[in-house]
Amino acid sequence: xxxxxxxxxxxxxxxxxxxxxxxxxxxxxxxxxxxxxxxxxxxxxxxxxxxxxxxxxxxxxxxxxxxxxxxxxxxxxxxxxxxxxxxxxxxxxxxxxxxxxxxxxxxxxxxxxxxxxxxxxxxxxxxxxxxxxxxxxxxxxxxxxxxxxxxxxxxxxxxxxxxxxxxxxxxxxxxxxxxxxxxxxxxxxxxxxxxxxxxxxxxxxxxxxxxxxxxxxxxxxxxxxxxxxxxxxxxxxxxxxxxxxxxxxxxxxxxxxxxxxxxxxxxxxxxxxxxxxxxxxxxxxxxxxxxxxxxxxxxxxxxxxxxxxxxxxxxxxxxxxxxxxxxxxxxxxxxxxxxxxxxxxxxxxxxxxxxxxxxxxxxxxxxxxxxxxxxxxxxxxxxxxxxxxxxxxxxxxxxxxxxxxxxxxxxxxxxxxxxxxxxxxxx
Amino acid sequence: xxxxxxxxxxxxxxxxxxxxxxxxxxxxxxxxxxxxxxxxxxxxxxxxxxxxxxxxxxxxxxxxxxxxxxxxxxxxxxxxxxxxxxxxxxxxxxxxxxxxxxxxxxxxxxxxxxxxxxxxxxxxxxxxxxxxxxxxxxxxxxxxxxxxxxxxxxxxxxxxxxxxxxxxxxxxxxxxxxxx
Numbered sequence: 001x002x003x004x005x006x007x008x009x010x011x012x013x014x015x016x017x018x019x020x021x022x023x024x025x026x027x028x029x030x031x032x033x034x035x036x037x038x039x040x041x042x043x044x045x046x047x048x049x050x051x052x053x054x055x056x057x058x059x060x061x062x063x064x065x066x067x068x069x070x071x072x073x074x075x076x077x078x079x080x081x082x083x084x085x086x087x088x089x090x091x092x093x094x095x096x097x098x099x100x101x102x103x104x105x106x107x108x109x110x111x112x113x114x115x116x117x118x119x120x121x122x123x124x125x126x127x128x129x130x131x132x133x134x135x136x137x138x139x140x141x142x143x144x145x146x147x148x149x150x151x152x153x154x155x156x157x158x159x160x161x162x163x164x165x166x167x168x169x170x171x172x173x174x175x176x177x178x179x180x181x182x183x184x185x186x187x188x189x190x191x192x193x194x195x196x197x198x199x200x201x202x203x204x205x206x207x208x209x210x211x212x213x214x215x216x217x218x219x220x221x222x223x224x225x226x227x228x229x230x231x232x233x234x235x236x237x238x239x240x241x242x243x244x245x246x247x248x249x250x251x252x253x254x255x256x257x258x259x260x261x262x263x264x265x266x267x268x269x270x271x272x273x274x275x276x277x278x279x280x281x282x283x284x285x286x287x288x289x290x291x292x293x294x295x296x297x298x299x300x301x302x303x304x305x306x307x308x309x310x311x312x313x314x315x316x317x318x319x320x321x322x323x324x325x326x327x328x329x330x331x332x333x334x335x336x337x338x339x340x341x342x343x344x345x346x347x348x349x350x351x352x353x354x355x356x357x358x359x360x361x362x363x364x365x366x367x368x369x370x371x372x373x374x375x376x377x378x379x380x381x382x383x384x385x386x387x388x389x390x391x392x393x394x395x396x397x398x399x400x401x402x403x404x405x406x407x408x409x410x411x412x413x414x415x416x417x418x419x420x421x422x423x424x425x426x427x
Numbered sequence: 428x429x430x431x432x433x434x435x436x437x438x439x440x441x442x443x444x445x446x447x448x449x450x451x452x453x454x455x456x457x458x459x460x461x462x463x464x465x466x467x468x469x470x471x472x473x474x475x476x477x478x479x480x481x482x483x484x485x486x487x488x489x490x491x492x493x494x495x496x497x498x499x500x501x502x503x504x505x506x507x508x509x510x511x512x513x514x515x516x517x518x519x520x521x522x523x524x525x526x527x528x529x530x531x532x533x534x535x536x537x538x539x540x541x542x543x544x545x546x547x548x549x550x551x552x553x554x555x556x557x558x559x560x561x562x563x564x565x566x567x568x569x570x571x572x573x574x575x576x577x578x579x580x581x582x583x584x585x586x587x588x589x590x591x592x593x594x595x596x597x598x599x600x601x602x603x604x605x606x607x
Contacts, residue, residue, distance in 0.1 A: 084503075128452075278468065280540035283533065297595065
């Protein structure tokens with residue numbers, strides 16, 4: 001007789017018991033699943049036994065792909081405005097409700113130029129051609145056979161915080177989702193662009209690479225070859241699962257630290273050339289108008305920036321005393337070296353603690369313990385990256401860029417806390 | 428940026444020095460590439476055979492473009508597509524109006540973008556002749572070509588746009604957003 005493994009026996013019994021109990025609970029579960037009585041008061045608080053302890057909870061696989069608690073239904077992406085063309089629009093990440101640095105895949109901000117295509121990965125191809133020795137065509141299986149890397153990086157839309165260029169138009173009711181929500185951060189997995197380019201062989205004359213998507217805008221940007229060879233990735237996964245359609249399924253370009261739109265989604269083509277291709281998205285759009293009427297072009301890097309996410313616009317401090325100030329800092333040039341926080345509108349600054357690990361071109365969570373005395377407070381954060389670049393004030397930024405740049409706003413934002421504890425944006 | 432460029436050069440040497448390392452991916456045929464090779468560059472490379480006139484463009488514009496961009500390219504009143512014409516001289520003012528005529532540095536970009544992305548609800552549906560014609564009409568609305576103009580690969584690439592010199596390459600100049 002074979003010896004009985006106690007562990008496997010326990011597992012078998014547990015399985016049986018779970019199955020029986022699940023069946024029983026379906027028959028016996030009370031109609032009310034709420035912890036709140038009809039008069040609105042909480043039920044089951046100490047010393048009472050809460051309702052959800054009086055019967056087993058729901059079974060496994062309900063649903064097979066898990067979703068957040070129904071009590072978190074307010075944590076969703078939101079649009080900043082109504083759009084004439086909902087496919088050529090954006091939605092914002094609810095930064096005020098997130099913790100740590102990772103953005104859940106369903107909450108990653110969106111910016112599309114002609115909607116989200118529904119792409120069968122078996123019918124998707126990537127062509128790499130132009131100034132190369134061997135033009136090649138790759139299937140998704142081909143790309144996934146190549147050596148893979150995983151890297152955690154933020155993505156920020158070039159237009160994030162663009163309203164703050166014109167503070168007179170800022171609505172004081174806005175939350176950090178409205179002011180900074182075109183910002184997300186994921187662990188991305190894919191193949192190094194350098195490995196793909198080694199397969200095709202780059203001709204010496206090549207300097208720029210056109211990246212083109214398989215969406216209805218065939219959205220395209222020119223990228224310097226040096227940046228493509230440095231740390232660019234053809235990403236097919238985010239946060240452990242395949243890309244979401246909104247983030248470029250089945251494969252996108254990931255250019256760490258570069259403005260969001262250059263990270264071309266639904267990537268179908270890379271073409272090597274000796275000069276920029278001058279697409280509409282790098283001439284008419286995503287260029288920054290200066291006061292003299294000229295514009296910056298190919299201003300790729302998202303520069304050091306930070307924002308306090310708690311407390312932030314629309315929130316209310318529940319009483320005086322201890323509150324943790326927490327926020328996010330990031331730089332497209334590398335690691336965040338320091339974040340200073342002010343509670344008096346910039347009169348005095350205090351160094352915040354940075355959550356380890358601090359990774360390059362990645363969101364960094366900062367925190368500062370604070371005791372609120374119940375008086376008016378003006379909260380600000382100021383990031384410095386490892387190159388020594390210090391996040392500017394709005395006035396410093398406007399002095400050199402004017403107020404018609406539209407893109408690449410990385411000025412310091414102020415949250416105003418009134419005597420009642422209500423937080424609003426003071427731009 | 429210097430570090431990035433140096434790392435790029437090293438990787439570039441690796442990408443050019445040898446044959447394929449993994450032998451993954453198959454040769455792309457000329458036919459396959461041709462169908463997807465839709466970009467048009469300022470030197471005119473990528474422009475197809477064909478031609479179109481301002482007059483033909485006006486007819487196509489009325490059918491396929493005006494509902495969003497307005498009858499004369501001034502922007503749609505209902506569908507709110509961006510304005511395509513006007514705005515000359517406004518870029519250095521408090522209210523810049525960035526249109527094809529006031530802002531776009533290359534006429535080739537107009538052909539490229541209309542072909543790849545317009546009309547919004549039916550991209551890549553216009554023939555090459557139709558794209559030439561609509562490009563000609565939008566340039567006419569901006570006073571850049573005459574009412575009798577006809578465009579083809581040669582004439583389109585030769586057009587010099589009013590704001591041709593209006594851009595600074597921030598990547599090459601390490602502008603860093605002008606704030607350090």
